Amino acid sequence: MLDQLPNTLLQQRKTVQLEANQPLFIQGTKPKFLYFLEEGEVQLTRCGQQGETCTLQRIQQGFLAEASLFAEHYHCDAHCSKKSRLSAFPIKAFRQQLGQDGFYEVWIQLLSKEIKRLRNQGQRLALNSASDRIIHCLQTEGENGVLRLQGSIKEWAAELGLSHETLYRTLHRLQKQKQLEIVKQKTATQLKLTMHCPT
Amino acid sequence: MLDQLPNTLLQQRKTVQLEANQPLFIQGTKPKFLYFLEEGEVQLTRCGQQGETCTLQRIQQGFLAEASLFAEHYHCDAHCSKKSRLSAFPIKAFRQQLGQDGFYEVWIQLLSKEIKRLRNQGQRLALNSASDRIIHCLQTEGENGVLRLQGSIKEWAAELGLSHETLYRTLHRLQKQKQLEIVKQKTATQLKLTMHCPT
DNA sequence: GTTTTTGTATGATTTGAATCATATCTTACT
DNA sequence: AGTAAGATATGATTCAAATCATACAAAAAC
Known part of the structure; x- marks a missing residue:
């Protein structure tokens, strides 16, 4: 830059x-x-x-x-x-x-x-469900639905305006429902959206 | 401008x-x-x-x-x-x-x-209580804690990321608690914060 | 290497906002 | 003026997120 x-x-x-x-x-x-x-x-x-x-x-x-x-x-x-x-x-x-x-x-x-x-x-913050915010974040901040988290999940929770407990829970729920994949790497966690929607 | x-x-x-x-x-x-x-x-x-x-x-x-x-x-x-x-x-x-x-x-x-x-x-949208958002809005968008609403309260609710029911209720509750005054004018509603906090 | 702190994780409970329903009042339309 | 549409208002119910509690793992501090 x-x-x-x-x-x-x-x-x-x-x-x-x-x-x-x-x-x-x-x-x-x-x-x-x-x-x-x-x-x-x-x-x-x-x-x-x-x-x-x-x-x-x-x-x-x-x-x-x-x-x-x-x-x-x-x-x-x-x-x-x-x-x-x-x-x-x-x-x-x-x-x-x-x-x-x-x-x-x-x-x-x-x-x-x-x-x-x-x-x-x-x-994003105007959305009132945790899963909506997560998915919206992956769609807008991620590249092709993939987002490398900067920092901890806890810090991300603050950015999303959610409690960290809710974020942990919702992430795991979405993973179970096959809506996204959580890839834990050494340095950072990576999230991948299992796309259904176009755009 | x-x-x-x-x-x-x-x-x-x-x-x-x-x-x-x-x-x-x-x-x-x-x-x-x-x-x-x-x-x-x-x-x-x-x-x-x-x-x-x-x-x-x-x-x-x-x-x-x-x-x-x-x-x-x-x-x-x-x-x-x-x-x-x-x-x-x-x-x-x-x-x-x-x-x-x-x-x-x-x-x-x-x-x-x-x-x-x-x-x-x-x-503002990261705040999770309705009253916090309302007060924050008066503090940041208002002049000296006074805000003239543009349009209906219903429209304001959408801006604040709240349901209009919750906004009506919370406004009236804050009024009862003497935290703010609601002045209805012909053209628009005006809200005035009953200040406690400095800044 | 051990201790301390912080992040991750999940369960139980509370709380407050969304939702649904309904009524009245105001404004717009004709 | 009369009707329709939308805003205001409030009650009852539902639901999901916050909160509190606890446990464990990982990282940082010593």
Whole structure:
């Protein structure tokens, strides 16, 4: 992804190494850098009314909080959920670069992709059965109905807005019903949809 | 909002008048125009697996399917849910205009705003109690805890991912518990949060 | 290597939202 | 004005997910 960035920008990036659980930025502060996560994992979170932490997004690779490029302040918190390596681009330089060589087009396409992803997520969370959400996720996030889970099933449960108990149960039920296959690999679990429906 | 668009573009717009229930575009087709809804209401929808229609978004004013500007095909359907007036901008002209006078910055900010809205929506739909979703909606979509409902409560229920029965009941319960006020006006219902929490 | 923590898994119970049913009120249509 | 259609409202019932509890395996920490 970074290969689409102009060299001028790449030269200005600073590499940031963070351990698990270290904070990256907090809600309300003014963005100075735009971060690109190279490896590891970052979570975007927010506090609920009772102080519970709500995870908005788990990211393994890519730009974080794209909207911060033109925002006066962050609208969520970010912390490393795993040891991570990031590239930090000065916001000012990044914004200047947008006007050069049609770089803005790259950025707009990236934002558009994020919008599509979020719309899918919204549609998914509006489904009220666990199996519907699982299947929808495989259909929209997976490639040809196959999805490699990033991280644990428990973390995936949070993303799907389900309790982990329900997710375990429903996954096994769907497997018994031959609606999907669960392939456990060393690194990660892989899910494959046993397709009936077209599309 | 259109006042931020350059004149060159405004001159190229075509006005489109559509009656309620008329389709605007369908998923899979190639976008030729970028639509701005002036008045009325448009719904972005998608089909579920069993053919049920799922409403992704109800819009009363603003650009529709912003991602279509750089998309090969629409990723959802759109139809007028009320008699509507729209402005249609040729995609090609719009994209060319992005490079002029830093217009891309306006567009990026608009996309960023949409991303924030969608993130809020995702966070809201991940809440599993009806009252939590209602309160979260007032906090994030409302101004200072006050929200004027666009359309019927029934339509709002769909947006919140709740059955309309549950929404009616929960609204009245929250009112009894003095957590919010319901003000019925001629045109629309207005909801006001009886604040306890800071922020 | 041992301990501790975290993820996986499943059973029992509770809870709250969906659903079905029905009634009234409002709005749109003719 | 009169009728039809849709929104509002509430009760009864069902159902599925959350929660609580517990057990075991795997991974991390020491």
